Every structure is written in C-alpha cells, then in structure tokens.
Amino acid sequence: MxxxxxxxxxxxxxxxxxxxxxxxxxxxxxxxxxxxxxxxxxxxxxxxxxxxxxxxxxxxxxxxxxxxxxxxxxxxxxxxxxxxxxxxxxxxxxxxxxxxxxxxxxxxxxxxxxxxxxxxxxxxxxxxxxxxxxxxxxxxxxxxxxxxxxxxxxxxxxxxxxxxxxxxQEIRRMxxxxxxxxxxxxxxxxxxxxxxxxxxxxxxxxxxxxxxxxxxxxxxxxxxxxxxxxxxxxxxxxxxxxxxxxxxxxxxxxxxxxxxxxxxxxxxxxxxxxxxxxxxxxxxxxxxxxxxxxxxxxTKRESQVLKPELKQKHHEAAREAARRSAVLVKNEKGLLPLAAHTRVAVIGDFAKIPRFQGAGSSLIVPTQLDSALYALMQTELNIVGYESGFRRRGGKSTAKQHRAVALAARADVALVFIGLDEGSEAEGIDRTHLRLPENQIELLNALRPACGKIVAIFSGGAPVEPHWAADVDAALLGYLGGQAGGGAIADLVCGKAAPSGKLAETYPNAYADVPSARDYPGKELTAEHRESIFVGYRYYDTAQESVAWPFGFGLTYTTFAYEDIAFEDGEVQVTIRNTGTRAGEEIAQLYISK
Missing domain, CATH: 3.20.20.300 (Glycoside hydrolase, family 3, N-terminal domain)
Known part of the structure; x- marks a missing residue:
C-alpha cells in the first residue's frame, strides 16, 4: 500500500x-x-x-x-x-x-x-x-x-x-x-x-x-x-x-x-x-x-534572433557590472587613479589573455572579449610596453622575469596582472592550497627594486593568502570580471570610474586561520561541519581572529562621513556625506548581533 x-x-x-x-x-x-x-x-x-x-x-x-x-x-x-x-x-x-x-x-x-x-x-x-x-x-x-x-x-x-x-565542496561531491x-x-x-x-x-x-x-x-x-x-x-x-x-x-x-x-x-x-x-x-x-x-x-516559447543592439547593450552591462564588482584593497598615498600621461609598464599574462570566468558547466563562449592591455592602450596613459613576466600555469622562467624587470625600469608605474590560472578553479575539483603561484610572487619581489610604484590587479574567483600585497603600493581585486572585465579595469585604473565594491567574503591571513580548515574536505565519505554557524566573518569576529581584508571591506578614491545616525521603530537612518575631492559611491552596512 x-x-x-x-x-x-x-x-x-x-x-x-x-x-x-x-x-x-x-x-x-x-x-x-x-x-x-x-x-x-x-x-x-x-x-x-x-x-x-x-x-x-x-x-x-x-x-x-x-x-x-x-x-x-x-x-x-x-x-x-x-x-x-x-x-x-x-x-x-x-x-x-x-x-x-x-x-x-x-x-x-x-x-x-x-x-x-x-x-x-x-x-x-x-x-x-x-x-x-x-x-x-x-x-x-x-x-x-x-x-x-x-x-x-x-x-x-x-x-x-x-x-x-x-x-x-567539489571533492567526492557525488x-x-x-x-x-x-x-x-x-x-x-x-x-x-x-x-x-x-x-x-x-x-x-x-x-x-x-x-x-x-x-x-x-x-x-x-x-x-x-x-x-x-x-x-x-x-x-x-x-x-x-x-x-x-x-x-x-x-x-x-x-x-x-x-x-x-x-x-x-x-x-x-x-x-x-x-x-x-x-x-x-x-x-x-x-x-x-x-x-x-x-x-x-515557459513555452519559440526561438528567435537576439537583436544586434541587445548584444552590445549586454556587453556594456557586463562592463558596468565588472566596474561595480572590483574591490580596491590597498592604495598607498592615493596612487590610484593614475594621472594621464603616466609612463606605465603592463606586466602579466592575464593583462593580454584575460582570466574572466571559471571552468565547468558555467563555461561561456563570449560574444567578444576585452583584454585589459588593449583597453589601457586606448586611454591617455603612456603605455611603454608589455611583458608576460611569468608562465601562466606555473614554473620558473628567468627570461620572462628579466624582460619584465627591464620594462618596469623604464616606467613610473608597473601594472602587474596576477591571479589564478584556469586549472586552479573548476567544477569537480578543489584547490589544494590558498597561495598565489610562486613564480608570480617572485616576479613581484624582483620588480620592487626596479620600479618605484607597483599596482597589482588580481584575477581569480576566490581568496588567496595576501602576503604578496606587502610588495605592492596598490591592489585591486578584479575577480572574474566576465568578457568586459578588461575594459572595466582600465576604467578604474584611469579614474573614469571609482571602485565601489565591498568584499562579499573574508580574506584570511593564512589558510590555517579558516574555521573549517581542519575538517575540509572531510574524511572518506563524511564532511563534518564542526564549526556550525561560525562560517566566515561570524567566526573571525567571534574568535577575534585578525584577517587580511574583512568581509564588507573596500576602498575607493574618496572618503565618506556617517552623520546623524538614528534608530527608531526598527529603522536606522543615517546621512552619508562625501568628504573627499572625487565622486564616489558608498555601500552602507548594518550588523546586528545579540
């Protein structure tokens, strides 16, 4: 029955x-x-x-x-x-x-x-x-x-x-x-x-x-x-x-x-x-x-042809979304945005061949693809040259590094595009560590004596340990910005737009600090969530664990003041005033706990 x-x-x-x-x-x-x-x-x-x-x-x-x-x-x-x-x-x-x-x-x-x-x-x-x-x-x-x-x-x-x-997790996900x-x-x-x-x-x-x-x-x-x-x-x-x-x-x-x-x-x-x-x-x-x-x-429907004007409109929407999603996490002495005619060395394989999406079932064949290198060459910056600087998939290349250092010596600023390659983040596999590839870290170390100012642009879908950021003057996390991400990076670097993104995840100082580190990805066929509700910032705040860049963090090219904060009948009111010299946008965040 x-x-x-x-x-x-x-x-x-x-x-x-x-x-x-x-x-x-x-x-x-x-x-x-x-x-x-x-x-x-x-x-x-x-x-x-x-x-x-x-x-x-x-x-x-x-x-x-x-x-x-x-x-x-x-x-x-x-x-x-x-x-x-x-x-x-x-x-x-x-x-x-x-x-x-x-x-x-x-x-x-x-x-x-x-x-x-x-x-x-x-x-x-x-x-x-x-x-x-x-x-x-x-x-x-x-x-x-x-x-x-x-x-x-x-x-x-x-x-x-x-x-x-x-x-x-992806390991043993079935x-x-x-x-x-x-x-x-x-x-x-x-x-x-x-x-x-x-x-x-x-x-x-x-x-x-x-x-x-x-x-x-x-x-x-x-x-x-x-x-x-x-x-x-x-x-x-x-x-x-x-x-x-x-x-x-x-x-x-x-x-x-x-x-x-x-x-x-x-x-x-x-x-x-x-x-x-x-x-x-x-x-x-x-x-x-x-x-x-x-x-x-x-949902019954018949196929039709997407109008050409919509394709361009969607590409522009992708660029705007990428601009609003990048996060500025370091900007010593207001290095960014770069002034017109600044001599710039563009370094890093990701500048020329964008890392714009992950691998697996979400893999898209884009209608067009903007590289940051090409977009930067359309600006008023003085691009003195480009060098790949490192092997995209890892491994040492002294020749590539030497050419990048020589190029950087001719520039006021080195824009260095770093990140994770296509094999690092994909459906069906998990990463084995949280480090940036060693050849990219070595490149940043080698560039420091050659060039007075270094800006790092990171491409990747998830955090890496942040030690590399100590060797740069500014750091912009571009994440995986889609087919128009290269143009968005150029807009932000040149000041055509100001960064407004805030991190939707925590960047820990080291993987050992992650609350689930000891239990991930689990043993045999079981993954115990021993950290319970203490995921991400809920853990770091409760444990008072220092982090590199916290959830909700992000810089911009101006400053804001929060004034006249009031709470009444379950509503919070606040006046936010731009106290800087540039236009910008602010994301107001309210956290409540018992």
Missing amino acids: ADNRIHMENKQLEYHDLIEKMTLEEKTSLLSGQNFWNTKPVIRLGIPSIMLTDGPHGLRKQGGKADHLGLNKSIPATCFPTASALANSWDAELLEYIGTCLGEEAAAEGINVLLGPALNIKRNPLCGRNFEYFSEDPFLSGKLAAAMIRGIQSQGVSACPKHFAVNS VIDEVADERALREIYLEGFRYAVLEGKPMTLMSSYNRVNGVYANENEHLLQDILYGEWKFDGVVVTDWGGENDRVSGLAAGNQLEMPFSGGETDREVLEAVRAGKLSEVLLDERIDSLLRLIFQ
Missing part, C-alpha cells in the same frame, strides 16, 4: 483535465529527460518538450555534442562577471538587471529553464566552484539571488537556483555526506535559499549531488517536504543535478519531480512499476505531473 507524503494536501490540480487524459506511461515519461538538455514531449496531447541549459553568468547552449562540464562548444553568449564578483557590488538592482539580460538571451534561444543562480555558501575558500557562488553570508547571497531570479523570470524564462543544499547541525542548516546553508524562494519565486530549483545528514539531497524529505514545500510553500519543480538521481522512486516521493538528463527509460519504468505495485501513490504522481505541466506551459 502506498504511503507517500504529498506536499500540498487537497491541492486542486491546475491541469486536472489534461492529466486525466494521460496514460500512466505518458505521465512517467515526463519525469526524466529525452536527451541531455530537453524533456520528453507528449505529442498526442500537445505537451511540448522544454529545454534547460546552463548557466549562472551566461548562456551555455550547446548546438552539437552535449556535456555538463563545458568540454564541447556552445553558441556565443554574453559572459557576465561570475557570482563571486557580482556579490561585491552588494547591488540587488544591478543583479536584477543582469538577470534580465540573461533572460533576454535565453528567451531568444528558445530556452525554458536557465540553470542558475548558484548560491551555495562559501564555507571554505578552497572549494573549486566558489567563483560561482555569491558569498559566505546567507543574507547577502539570498537577496542577490532573489534579484537575479526576478530578472531572469521577467522574460518568461524559469530561473533555477542551485544546488540545494549544503553543496560545500557521495559526500555533509553533516551539519540543524541550527547551521537553518541559519547558514538554507537561509540564502529561503530568501531566493520567498522573494524570487523561482519556477524551478536544483537539488545537489551530496548527502545531507545521511540522506541524498534529491530524496531528503526534511529538506524538500518539511522545509522547501512545507515551510516555504515552494510550488515549482525540483530538478536533479545532471546525473544526480539515486533512488528514483524515493526522490519522486520526496518531491524531486524531474530527473535530468535522460535515463534511457529505466527510471520511468521504475516509477511505473512502483505505482502499479501500490508503492507510490498515483495521486502523488499526478501532483508532480501538474507542477511539471505548469512549468512547461508557462
């Missing part, structure tokens, strides 16, 4: 009449993909196939051979800054606009579901996929994700926040058991999703590969039934991560409606047999089908 929980008792099915016409075989066919990106149609009843595709900061629609790690080519699309960069803007309006741009491109390509945003918590800076995630803070993550969801869905495309839940206490679950790992669901109202949501407290996320009744459907009243479709189904009948009963990609009909037959054997309620099955039909018909 079936004893399956239904997440909304006595629910009136929106597509009751259509469901009554379906055979049991037709119902079960809707529960898994037809191929890598599409669901199955029911042609007899006019139920179309829909298409799902990545990703969180750009469209990855594959026209040919499909894969889930970005190994095969996809159509060109605007590559916006990654979530780790966008979060530094702290700007929900900006995120909603970027979401609208993503929705426009998805709609033009006939996409029904865009797989993003990703908003897992940055428990540990070594997680290889942190570039896809917003923050160590669930409130900031959730607010920004909700804004992006609203933007995407304004174009009739479903957003799909992911990965629900506690997807804290089987790892993330063990966390209920308070940590509620306050840290689920809170961002709660904001995303309640304020963004996504039509779909993706479950994660991992287990949570012993049960796979895609069949975890506590996560899906008790919290997502029960407390948050989510009425959309839960889809597995690609290949993330385990026990299909248990997953469906828990509330995971759609298995992706295709299963060759195997899991459809499992569901069919479970219903016929009375192990799965057909009433529950109809409810799951009703949610799927709502998604299918609400």
